[in-house]
Amino acid sequence: MKKIILILLLSPLFLFSQNTYQIAILKYNGGGDWYANPTALPNLVDFCNENINTNIKKEIAIVEVGSLDIYNYPFIHMTGHGNIVFSSEEVENLRTYLLSGGFLHIDDNYGMDPYVRSEIRKVFPNTNLVEIPPSHPIFNQKYNFKNGLPKIHEHDQNPSQAFGVFMEGKLVLLYTYESDLGDGWEDPEVHNDSKETRLEALKMGSNILEFVFNRKD
Numbered sequence: 001m002k003k004i005i006l007i008l009l010l011s012p013l014f015l016f017s018q019n020t021y022q023i024a025i026l027k028y029n030g031g032g033d034w035y036a037n038p039t040a041l042p043n044l045v046d047f048c049n050e051n052i053n054t055n056i057k058k059e060i061a062i063v064e065v066g067s068l069d070i071y072n073y074p075f076i077h078m079t080g081h082g083n084i085v086f087s088s089e090e091v092e093n094l095r096t097y098l099l100s101g102g103f104l105h106i107d108d109n110y111g112m113d114p115y116v117r118s119e120i121r122k123v124f125p126n127t128n129l130v131e132i133p134p135s136h137p138i139f140n141q142k143y144n145f146k147n148g149l150p151k152i153h154e155h156d157q158n159p160s161q162a163f164g165v166f167m168e169g170k171l172v173l174l175y176t177y178e179s180d181l182g183d184g185w186e187d188p189e190v191h192n193d194s195k196e197t198r199l200e201a202l203k204m205g206s207n208i209l210e211f212v213f214n215r216k217d
Contacts, residue, residue, distance in 0.1 A: 020055050020056075020057065021054065021055065021056045021057065021074060021075070021213065022056065022057040022059065022060075022061055022072075022073060023041065023045070023056060023060060023061070023073060023074075023075045023076070023077065023209075024060065024061035024062065024063045024070075024072075024073040024075075024076045024077070025041060025060055025061070025062055025063070025076070025077050025078070025079075026063060026064075026065060026076050026077065026078040026104070027063065027064045027065070028065050028078065028080075028084050028085070028086065028090075029065075029084075029085050029086075029087070029090075030082070030083040030084045030085035030115065031082055031083045032080040032081060032082035032083045032084050032112060032115065033080045033081055033082060033109075034078070034080050035080075036079050036080050036081060036109050036182070037079055037109065037182040037183060037185065037186055039185075039186045039187045039190065040079075040182040040183070040185035041060045041077060041185070042058060042060060043185050043186065043187065043202070044185045044202060044205045044206070044209070045057075045058055045060070046058070047185075047205070047206055048205075048206045048209050051142070051206060052141075052142050052206050052209075052210050054209065054210075054213065056209070061073060063076065064090075065086055065090035065094055066087065066089050066090040066093050067093070068093075070093060070094070070097050070102065071097060071100070071102070073102070074101070074102060074103060074212060074213065075102075075103050075105065075209060075212050075213075076097075076102065076103070076104050076105070077104075077105050077107065077182075078104060078105070078106045078107070078116075079106070079107045079108075079112075079182050080111075080112050081109050081110055081111040081112055082111055082112060082115070083112075083115050084112060084115040084116055084119050085119070086119045086122055086123070091119075091122045091123050094123050095123050095124070098123070098165075098167070098173060099167060099172070102172075103171075103172060103173070103174070103212045103215075104172070104173045104174070105173075105174045105175075105176070105208055106120075106173070106174070106175045106176070107176045107179070107180070107182045108175070108176065108177045108178070108179075108180075109180060109182055109183065110153075110155050110180065113177060116175065117129070120165065120173065120175070123173075124165050124167075124173075127165055127166075127167070129163040129164065129165060129175060130163065130164060130165075130166065131161055131162065131163055132148070132149075132162040132163065132164045132171070132174075133148065134147055134148035136171075137211060138162070138171070138174070138207060138208060138211045139162075140207075141206070141207040141210040141211055141214075142203075142206065142207065142210060143203040143204070143206065143207050145203075145204060145207070148160075148161075148162060149161060149162040149176055149179050149181075149204065150179065150181075150200045150201065150204055151178070151179060152179055152180045152181055152183055152184040152193070152197060152200065152201045153179075153180035153183050153184075153191070155178065155180075156178070158178045159178060160176070160177070160178045160179035161176075161177045161178060161179075162174065162175070162176055162177070162179075163175040163176075163177060170215070171211075174208065181201050181204055181205060183201070184197055184198050184200065184201020184202065185198075185201055185202060185205055
């Protein structure tokens with residue numbers, strides 16, 4: 001019964017009637033630093049509240065993959081540099097969350113790519129990650145990114161790419177790769193990025209949240 005109630009809280013109608021959101025960071029096992037970029041989400045929340053008229057709580061929640069608390073948050077962010085392991089129970093919980101209206105954004109902070117792809121495969125064994133084109137609405141919210149996902153930090157001289165899992169045509173999981181959006185959201189002194197680079201990252205982040213909060217599923 002508790003799980004059913006929590007799933008109902010993910011209804012877009014419930015969220016908009018309250019006009020208040022809280023987002024969370026995903027705590028996972030395997031040894032990877034799920035806690036990376038501690039100033040990123042608070043800064044993104046401030047930017048969104050100031051620029052796209054959201055009303056997101058400044059406190060960022062921390063939720064474990066297998067916890068029923070996951071159903072309290074319409075948007076969950078996951079990042080890190082290393083290994084990730086989902087248990088069978090965590091896989092089932094995350095899959096149910098995403099199919100019930102939740103949204104997961106995974107931002108590769110460099111080094112997590114081979115691990116995150118294998119764990120996504122566990123969650124959706126019959127569905128492939130597909131590259132999201134620049135024409136997708138997530139790149140065309142308040143801010144327009146005609147070339148798709150911006151490149152914030154350089155690592156392997158690979159282009160930045162956005163991948164997604166779509167269920168019945170609906171984007172339920174976004175994986176941003178070779179971009180380092182979260183680094184661009186951090187306090188300026190952390191990476192010494194230019195104002196222009198940080199602004200590009202924050203604008204893209206706000207597009208993601210605006211897209212999630214305005215979905216009609």
